[in-house]
Amino acid sequence: MDSLFGTLLQPRSWDRCDIAPASRVTIGEDGKIAAVGAGAPAGSDAVGGEGCWILPGFIDAHLHLPQWDCRGLDGLSLFDWQKQVAYPAEERFADPDCAERVAEEFVGGMIAHGTTTVAAFGSPFPEATDRAFRVFERRGLRAVFGLMLNDMHVPERLSTPAGRALESAGALAARWHNQGGGRLQYALCPRSATCCSKELLRGVAALAESIGAHVLTHIAESEAVESAVRDMYPDLLDDVDLFAETGLLTRRTLLGHGVCLSDSLRRQVAETGAAVVHCPTANLFLECGLMDYLGERQAQIPVALGSSVGAGPEPFMPQVAVACLQTAKALKVRAIPRGSYTAPRPAEGWWLLTGGAAQALDMGDRIGALEPGYEADCLVVRPEPWIAGLAPEQQVSALLYTLRPHHIEHVYIAGRRVGP
Numbered sequence: 130m131d132s133l134f135g136t137l138l139q140p141r142s143w144d145r146c147d148i149a150p151a152s153r154v155t156i157g158e159d160g161k162i163a164a165v166g167a168g169a170p171a172g173s174d175a176v177g178g179e180g181c182w183i184l185p186g187f188i189d190a191h192l193h194l195p196q197w198d199c200r201g202l203d204g205l206s207l208f209d210w211q212k213q214v215a216y217p218a219e220e221r222f223a224d225p226d227c228a229e230r231v232a233e234e235f236v237g238g239m240i241a242h243g244t245t246t247v248a249a250f251g252s253p254f255p256e257a258t259d260r261a262f263r264v265f266e267r268r269g270l271r272a273v274f275g276l277m278l279n280d281m282h283v284p285e286r287l288s289t290p291a292g293r294a295l296e297s298a299g300a301l302a303a304r305w306h307n308q309g310g311g312r313l314q315y316a317l318c319p320r321s322a323t324c325c326s327k328e329l330l331r332g333v334a335a336l337a338e339s340i341g342a343h344v345l346t347h348i349a350e351s352e353a354v355e356s357a358v359r360d361m362y363p364d365l366l367d368d369v370d371l372f373a374e375t376g377l378l379t380r381r382t383l384l385g386h387g388v389c390l391s392d393s394l395r396r397q398v399a400e401t402g403a404a405v406v407h408c409p410t411a412n413l414f415l416e417c418g419l420m421d422y423l424g425e426r427q428a429q430i431p432v433a434l435g436s437s438v439g440a441g442p443e444p445f446m447p448q449v450a451v452a453c454l455q456t457a458k459a460l461k462v463r464a465i466p467r468g469s470y471t472a473p474r475p476a477e478g479w480w481l482l483t484g485g486a487a488q489a490l491d492m493g494d495r496i497g498a499l500e501p502g503y504e505a506d507c508l509v510v511r512p513e514p515w516i517a518g519l520a521p522e523q524q525v526s527a528l529l530y531t532l533r534p535h536h537i538e539h540v541y542i543a544g545r546r547v548g549p
């Protein structure tokens with residue numbers, strides 16, 4: 130049973146992030162937080178101490194495991210990036226040993242960056258996906274993860290007919306869904322509207338519902354994608370329509386990007402309870418656009434953040450939250466009339482990385498908070514010392530902007546120390 134001691138950062142809601150100096154977090158034998166209180170723990174073996182902060186672990190709600198070692202390859206449009214970077218990265222995973230090696234590097238990278246929960250896409254290869262789950266199980270990462278599903282408009286080696294793809298997904302789900310003490314969740318991962326037949330999408334919706342699994346996919350990522358969807362389905366308006374018709378939009382669905390959602394589409398998404406995963410770094414990297422974050426929030430869509438590795442070059446989630454704030458500021462300074470757009474405050478950035486993301490993942494009662502009864506997914510960090518001398522609201526801001534991976538001293542997931 131470990132006891133952590135330091136300044137607690139407790140994101141509570143969209144506009145509230147509390148700071149509790151000189152506090153302790155006690156982790157129970159069951160991997161959950163047993164107690165949170167003021168003062169140092171009894172005994173001398175507490176983890177942390179003077180100068181340390183305790184944070185909930187970060188949640189990255191959209192990224193691609195096979196693209197871990199393909200970050201930062203600039204200069205391509207979305208479609209060219211898919212052809213030249215993303216698809217070759219996945220094709221390697223036909224070799225399970227290669228897949229396992231990248232999965233090891235991915236998990237090491239996540240833990241080193243303080244990410245304790247991922248909602249991530251795998252490759253279309255069942256053996257590679259099984260190996261990745263084995264790595265997650267052994268090393269302790271919390272993961273919502275699955276086989277990439279697509280049966281059209283991808284290179285032949287990555288395409289699997291709908292029936293066989295769903296069979297493989299069902300077998301992997303039977304093996305991994307809710308395993309690892311509930312830490313591992315199988316997810317259905319149809320790549321996108323243009324790469325999946327209606328037959329595949331309907332099968333995904335049925336399988337997800339029957340086992341209570343998440344669906345991870347991409348939506349409205351760029352104008353070019355939207356026009357491709359319209360060319361494929363002249364009778365439908367866009368990918369929201371297609372996903373609604375095939376039953377894919379539920380409160381366990383995570384829609385990556387959503388750059389080009391109009392107000393009416395946002396209302397349509399909001400009614401289903403599906404979440405949008407904002408990927409501000411990738412949206413800029415591939416020049417897909419500046420997502421209207423305020424529009425998503427006003428539509429009351431659940432929102433989480435995604436590093437979108439590898440189209441997003443930055444796996445460190447506080448910097449992804451900073452990019453979310455900066456993107457909104459860019460829209461704010463260009464807004465006409467002046468003052469008609471507001472950018473989120475740093476407290477909201479922390480919420481998006483922790484409790485808010487947990488709610489978007491429909492896991493808000495288990496992770497994302499330093500509270501008794503929650504899974505002990507937490508970080509012990511030693512940030513720059515001057516932050517401790519600031520007023521509380523300034524601390525919330527300065528910590529978000531200046532925290533770096535090398536400040537992380539310990540990472541706990543489900544009460545187990547997993548690194549860095």
Ligand SMILES: [Zn+2]
Pocket residue numbers: 191192193347385437
């Ligand atoms: Zn993606």
